[in-house]
Amino acid sequence: MKTFRSSEALKGALVSFRKKNKKIGFVPTMGSLHEGHLSLVRLAREENKAVVVSIFVNPLQFGPKEDFWRYPRDLARDSRLLKKEKADFIFAPLPKEFYPEDFETSVSLSRLSRPLCGAARPTHFTGVATGVLKLLNIVMPRTLYLGQKDYQQFRVIEQMVRDMDFPCRVKAAPIVREADGLAMSSRNIFLSRTERREAPFIRRSLEEVERLVKSGFHDASKLKQRALEILKLAPHARLDYLEIVDAQSLESVIRLKPGSKILAAIAVFFGKTRLIDNVLIRG
Template sequence: MKIFRTIKNLRNELAHFRRVGKTIGLVPTMGYFHGGHLSLMDVARKDSDVVVVSLFVNPTQFGPNEDLERYPRDFERDRQLAEERGVDIIFYPDVKEMYPEPFYTYVYTEKLSKVLCGASRPIHFRGVTTIVAKLFNIVQPDIAVFGQKDAQQAIIIKQMVKDLNFPIKIIVAPIIREKDGLAMSSRNKYLSFEEREQAVVINRALTEAYKKVQSGVKNAKDIEYLIRKIINEATLAKIEYIKIVDDSTLENVESIEAGTFAAVAVFFGKTRLIDNVILLKE
């Protein structure tokens, strides 16, 4: 496995693989790998000849009072995990490499970026789409793999790829969960023991909602009420939002149809957790 810190050196390396007809897969990450990240690498390994994992804590997607400085970092641990997973290249740039001063250009997907997480984090998705567009231009992958846990992000990236004509196949891999159902996240390490115990209520609520829809309930308000009722049983939970939305427009729906999913954001202490479930599959 090779590690590159500069765009120039990475491009030179990848040019060789393209000349010999190799397909390139990209897994964009902010590091501090868990089972979810590793599953994305497995998908990329299966579907491409050369797997590139980017590892960059992107400052432009953090708001002024968010956790940029304390976001967990451990490069040596990540390097070892990626190598064990069969990754070929880690791209590990610093901020100056990705955002040379002066930097004036951003990519923003209208409408989709203003709802759900975007309502409380107004600059977040501008930062996400900008860094992902830059990575797409730098790596020029054939495929890129994202996780379903960040469903809104995946939908926005798909729209950006379509709108800007990136010749890239976007693969969205399933959510990977802990044994007790909590969606894996780098931020789970922030949780206290009691918060961690109570956080499993999120998956329990989403699972019950899924079962209710399978039993024939299609009214979105009824499903939202059920999710809210269950999450509120956890005394430490503070709900930011519960939304039942269309999987392409992210608009609220009244009746649950194929592709509709439930998305939630819940605080436990200062830790903000997100999760979702597709209520009715295509």
């Protein structure tokens, strides 16, 4: 396994794979890896001749009062984990090399970036799209692997790749959870013991929505009301949003239609720590 700081050096290392038409799989991360990230690396390893993992805490996707400087970083630990998973290349660019002083381009999506996380973080997905498109142009993968936990990010990137005619497939893998149901996240380490005990109620609120839909409930407002009743069992949780949206357009759903695919998505604060989760449901 080799680690690169320079985009040009990584491009040079990947030339031989492209010349021989060998598939390259790419897993973009911000580091502080957990089992959710590693499951994506394993999937990429199964399907490709070369696996590239980026580790880059992208400053463009953080707002001025968000946790950019607090976000956990441990490249040595991440490298050990990726070596065990047989990743071929780590790309850990330096911010000044990735975004030089004269960098001024941005990529934005007008519709998919506005709801859910975008409502409170209006610049977030512009930063995500800009950073990921730049990474894609460096790596030029056959397949890009993302986790379902960041479902809106998946849809934004999937749409961007389609709109920009970028020649790669975008693949989403299932959410990986702790034993008590909490979605794995690099931010979970910031939870206090009390907050960690309460955090699984995020997942349980979504399970209640899923259960009710399967039992015949179709009114979105009532589904959200029942989910919020579950979340009240976590007194330290502060709701950012709970929404039921169309899984493709991310537009709000008032009443579920039979056979439709919806997303129940939630974001919750415990202190300064913001956690997200979701579930895909057939109406």
